[in-house]
Amino acid sequence: MSVVFNQLISFLQSNPWLGLCMTLGVYYLAHVLYQKCGQQPLLHPVLTSIIVIIAGLVAAGFDYQQYMVGGQLIHFFLGPATVALAYPLYQNLDLIKQMWLPILVTVVVGVLVGATGAVGLAQLLDASHATQMSLAPKSVTTPVAIVVSEQLGGIQALTAGFVIITGVVGAMCGSLIFKWLGIEDPKIKGIAMGVSAHGVGTARALQIHPVMGAFSGLGMALSAMLIAFILPPWMHLLGWT
Amino acid sequence: MLVLFHQLGMWLMHMMQWPIPGGVAGMVLLFLSLLLFKKPPTVIAAGSGFLLKYLALLFVPAGVGIMLLFDLLANEWLAMLVSMVLSTVISLVVTGLLLQRMVKKTNGSTQS
Numbered sequence: 001m002s003v004v005f006n007q008l009i010s011f012l013q014s015n016p017w018l019g020l021c022m023t024l025g026v027y028y029l030a031h032v033l034y035q036k037c038g039q040q041p042l043l044h045p046v047l048t049s050i051i052v053i054i055a056g057l058v059a060a061g062f063d064y065q066q067y068m069v070g071g072q073l074i075h076f077f078l079g080p081a082t083v084a085l086a087y088p089l090y091q092n093l094d095l096i097k098q099m100w101l102p103i104l105v106t107v108v109v110g111v112l113v114g115a116t117g118a119v120g121l122a123q124l125l126d127a128s129h130a131t132q133m134s135l136a137p138k139s140v141t142t143p144v145a146i147v148v149s150e151q152l153g154g155i156q157a158l159t160a161g162f163v164i165i166t167g168v169v170g171a172m173c174g175s176l177i178f179k180w181l182g183i184e185d186p187k188i189k190g191i192a193m194g195v196s197a198h199g200v201g202t203a204r205a206l207q208i209h210p211v212m213g214a215f216s217g218l219g220m221a222l223s224a225m226l227i228a229f230i231l232p233p234w235m236h237l238l239g240w241t
Numbered sequence: 242m243l244v245l246f247h248q249l250g251m252w253l254m255h256m257m258q259w260p261i262p263g264g265v266a267g268m269v270l271l272f273l274s275l276l277l278f279k280k281p282p283t284v285i286a287a288g289s290g291f292l293l294k295y296l297a298l299l300f301v302p303a304g305v306g307i308m309l310l311f312d313l314l315a316n317e318w319l320a321m322l323v324s325m326v327l328s329t330v331i332s333l334v335v336t337g338l339l340l341q342r343m344v345k346k347t348n349g350s351t352q353s
Contacts, residue, residue: 019302023298023302024298026301027298027301045297045298046297046300046301046304049301049304050301050304050305050307053301053305054305054307054308057305057308058308064306064308064309067302067305068302071301071302071305072302074298074299074301074302075299075302075303077299078299078300078303079267080267080288080292081292081293081296082265082267082268083267083268083270083271084268084271084288084289084292084293085268085289085293086267086268086269086270086272086275086289087271087275087285087290087293088289088293089268089272090272090275093276099344101343102340102343102344103340105339105343106336106339106340107336109335109336109339110332110335110336110339113331113332113335113336114328114329114331114332117332118324118325118328119324120324121320121323121324121327121328122320122321122324125319125320125323125324126320127320127321127324128317131320131321135321135324135325135328138328139329139332142303143265144265155313157306157309157310157313158310158313160303160306161304161306161307161310161314162321162325164300164303164304164306164307165307165322166325166329167300168304169325169326169329169330170329170332170333173329173330173333177330177333177334177337178333178337181334181337181338183338183341185341185344187344188337188340188341188344189337191336191340192332192333192336192337192340193333195332195336196329196332196333196336197329197333199296199300200297200300202296203293203296203297203300204297206293206294206296207297213293217268219336221265221268221269224265225265225269
């Protein structure tokens with residue numbers, strides 16, 4: 001029995017099926033759980049999937065590289081999916097034209113407020129300088145965030161983790177906060193979500209309302225494009241770099 | 242098709258030495274081409290719909306990468322968590338309220 005088990009383990013170690021099936025299976029179950037519990041924010045499927053997969057990998061003695069043999073097959077589609085966000089954007093072109101200036105101002109302010117808040121709080125709580133700088137670009141999509149993090153003197157891997165957690169937090173709290181503030185316009189909710197919680201927030205926004213999804217994609221794209229130009233000078237201005 | 246735009250975006254950004262990832266550049270390129278051609282081909286519509294429906298799933302592998310950071314997290318996890326959660330909430334509140342106020346103002350001025 002244990003021989004069979006050991007063979008199974010060594011087969012899985014070098015095989016993409018481990019990461020692929022594990023990710024798809026766990027995510028599917030997490031999604032079902034999320035729906036069953038009335039979309040309870042704490043059970044956001046991205047969060048539960050990550051926790052279950054890490055626990056499973058650690059328990060079975062696999063490392064991240066072994067998981068990513070299969071995981072990267074899914075990870076690869078993140079790039080094309082980002083490109084695909086242009087489509088809902090195009091469909092809502094008329095709405096965007098009506099309010100492009102407020103959107104632009106909001107995105108710039110949002111990027112700076114998000115970063116300043118994170119770094120300021122980390123400073124108050126005595127986090128190390130590298131941690132602070134890794135936190136600064138956490139609200140934009142991963143590939144941009146790690147480039148900006150490096151520019152500021154942060155740790156790339158740490159930033160990648162912060163980005164995902166931030167996205168999950170935003171996706172979790174977003175609806176509650178908007179309800180609390182009395183914001184109902186899906187366009188406004190979308191922009192706020194995209195600027196604050198990038199792709200994970202956008203994925204959530206798409207589930208809530210197609211217009212919110214399109215504007216979340218817009219907010220995410222604009223902040224990703226702007227952050228590389230505005231954040232490093234701003235941090236320098238505050239004397240935090 | 243979308244993969245093509247992604248690759249094109251990556252290549253372009255590589256050439257220009259801009260710190261913008263291929264995905265975002267490709268998104269801008271696709272948006273511009275949609276503006277240019279007006280009628281989007283069904284391939285794009287179908288492909289986008291499919292990918293965006295499962296967008297949340299695509300973040301899971303990157304998120305699992307957090308497991309590499311356990312040592313780093315051990316020391317400062319509380320400070321990190323508090324600043325991440327609070328700043329995200331602040332960001333949502335500020336952007337939401339700011340945009341709502343500005344939109345109301347522009348609507349008000351055009352109506353009056």
